Amino acid sequence: MIITFSILSAIAVISALLAVRLRNLVHATLTLMAFFVALAGLFILLMAEFLAAVQILVYVGAVGILILFAIMLTQQVTGNVKEHIEAHGALWGLAGATAVLLTLLLPAILKTALPLQPVVETIDPSVRALGLNLMAPYTIALQVIALLLTAALLGAVVIAISPEKSEEEKKS
Amino acid sequence: MTPINPDQLIVQLTQWALSFLDSYPLVAVLVAILLSTVPLIAVFPGCFAITTWLERKGLARIQNRIGPNRTGPLGILQPAADGIKMLLKEDIVPKTSDRLAHFLAPVVLMVPAFTILSVLPFNRNMIPAAVDTGVILFFALGSVSTLAVFMAGWSSRNKYSLLGGMRAIAQMVSYELPLVLSGVTVIMMTGSLDTTKIVAQQQLSEWIQSSNAGLQCLGQIIGWNVFTPWGFAGFLIFFVASLAEINRCPFDLPEADSEIVAGHLTEYSGFKYALFFMSEYVSAFAINGLSTTLFLGGWSGPNIRPPWSDDPNALLIPGFVWFFAKMFALMLVMIxxxxxxxxxxxxHLMGFAWKFLLPLAIMNIFVGGFYYYAPRWHGIPVVGWPIGFLVMYLSYECIGRLNRGPKTAQRVYHYAS
Known part of the structure; x- marks a missing residue:
């Protein structure tokens, strides 16, 4: 278990670093997807196979493909190799980011009793429980998200319809 | 000694073989893993070889040709000849290509194609990975193939390849929606994402366990989801969407050879091309296996209890025979x-997915819900069936009519009458 965890985490960290560092945008996206897959593996390790499946379905199947689509619409896929972004005080930025992350995560880390694995194995990971939770206590949240997504969808359609084209159609 | 049950023979043999390893649990786990994965890796490439021959022969018949007839009787050894040719061909990689992505693309396509086979129940107790969320895992891993096609198209540094890759993404993402939504109806009616439960729900266990042979046969067939209005419509939507999902004719735009050479496959040769070819067929098998499981009763078929057995669940013909028969029947329809x-x-392709299949699939979900709650008479859906069928038919007609483009005026020939 711990070996699998280490391998998956190593893949996740390395691919996440590569996703940030690589100059080629498509390569960066592909490594990002490798990161998503490693994360799905970690979910399976936590007995959350539904979450793993959704992770792959949503992030690799949809979000990653969307990013690739967006990249294909840009002019330059590969950044200029010689050109380097002048990063003054990169260390300060790193420290700041770490501090923010730690303040967010520390309460959770301090509260949890490690190791988690025995606890995980007692949890009922069934989809039924998840569905019942979504239907009973979290219905309003689900509805709000659905409404938001529908609004976003309609907004996209409105943006996609160009007003000039509709006038042309009226003429013809 | 328990009486032999032909249906469960392979399962019993496996358990018998594993019983020798009881004292070595670690070895037993490894052997169990091998026993469930090796047959998949052995059987499906074999099926692929048979299907390529069937396809060549079938297409030749349709096009009034003879087809392969030089290699063995009726050209049956043609797949072997093809395989040797593919293996011996030079592996050409374009100079400007992205070598790593170019190399990884067939692998990324191949791995999910074989992995999704493991959630299909080939027979009772014969499912390589009995996971709780089989169907969603299938769709999730299936969606990775889009990425592989894009990788192949982009890494080749060829305009035709890139065009093919972009077409593939647009098509596969669009058709995934009706595919999943038509499957959702079945999941909703079964109340489970587990493929074994979906098959079990399509069998009438009371009839199967009765002593009448005719009832036993009928009990294995009458409950198939395809015989309900939502199941019938869902099956058709699923089948059409699956054709597009695996880039088969008439949706083979990503590799349209009259326009863009061979799309994302243009710069592939030798064994990598063979891998692409094989993964395409294996995913075709997988998706046909899933539509068999969801709509055509999985491994259940006209089957009776063997006369010597008292076990109410014993069957004379092994279930996987029916499973593979249905899978190959769907494959033949594809050919x-x-x-x-x-x-x-x-x-037209995009319009068909978004304007026709998607609304129809959403309508199908509503019909499924109505069918579920409609009053029944002695368990027979006397209200749900006709009304559901009518609603599905009317929505098919309406959506079809709404999709009809503006009528073009008849062309008038001025000088050539």
Whole structure:
């Protein structure tokens, strides 16, 4: 278990670093997807196979493909190799980011009793429980998200319809 | 000694073989893993070889040709000849290509194609990975193939390849929606994402366990989801969407050879091309296996209890025979469609997915819900069936009519009458 965890985490960290560092945008996206897959593996390790499946379905199947689509619409896929972004005080930025992350995560880390694995194995990971939770206590949240997504969808359609084209159609 | 049950023979043999390893649990786990994965890796490439031959012969028949006839009787050894040719061919990689992505693309396509086979129940107790969320895992891993096609198209540094890759993404993402939504109806009616439960729900266990042979046969067939209005519509939507999902004719735009050479496959040769070819067929098998499981009763078929057995669940013909029979029947329909239908245009393809299949699939979900709650008479859906069928038919007609483009005036010839 711990070996699998280490391998998956190593893949996740390395691919996440590569996703940030690589100059080629498509390569960066592909490594990002490798990161998503490693994360799905970690979910399976936590007995959350539904979450793993959704992770792959949503992030690799949809979000990653969307990013690739967006990249294909840009002019330059590969950044200029010689050109380097002048990063003054990169260390300060790193420290700041770490501090923010730690303040967010520390309460959770301090509260949890490690190791988690025995606890995980007692949890009922069934989809039924998840569905019942979504239907009973979290219905309003689900509805709000659905409404938001529908609004976003309609907004996209409105943006996609160009007003000039509709006038042309009226003429013809 | 328990009486032999032909249906469960392989399962019993496996358990018998594993019983020797009881004292070595670690070895037993490894052997159990091998026993469930090796047959998949052995059987499906074999099926692929048979199907390529069937496809060549079938297409030749449709096009009034003879087809392969030089290699063995009826050309049956043609797949072997093809395989040797592919293996011996030079592996050409374009100079400007992205070597790593170019190399990884067939692998990324191949791994999910074989992995999704493991959630299909081939027979009772014969499922390589009995996971709780089989169907969603299938769709999730299936969606990775889009990425592989894009990788192949982009890494080749070829305009045709890139165009093919972009077409593939647009098509596969669009058709995934009706595919999943038509499957959702079945999941909703079964109340489970587990493929074994979906098959079990399509069998009438009371009839199967009765002593009448005719009832036993009928009990294995009458409950198939395809015989309900939502199941019938869902099956058709699922089948059409799956054709597009695996880039088969008439939706083979990503590799349309009359426009963009061979799409994302243009720069592949030798064994990598063979891998692409094989993964395409294996995913075709997988998706046909899933539509068999969801709509055609999985491994259940006209089957009776063996006369010597008292076990109410024993069957004379092994269930996987029916499973593979149905899978191959769907494969033959795909070959038939490939031989007879012309390729769609890109805008027609998109319009068909978004304006026709998607609303129909959403309508199907409502019909499924109505069917579930409609009053029944002695368990027979006397209200749900006719009304559900009527609603599905009317929505098919309405959506079809709404999709009809503006009527073009008849062309008038001024000088050539």
């Amino acid at each position: 038939w469609i490939r031989g007879t239908l012309p390729r769609l245009r890109v805008d």
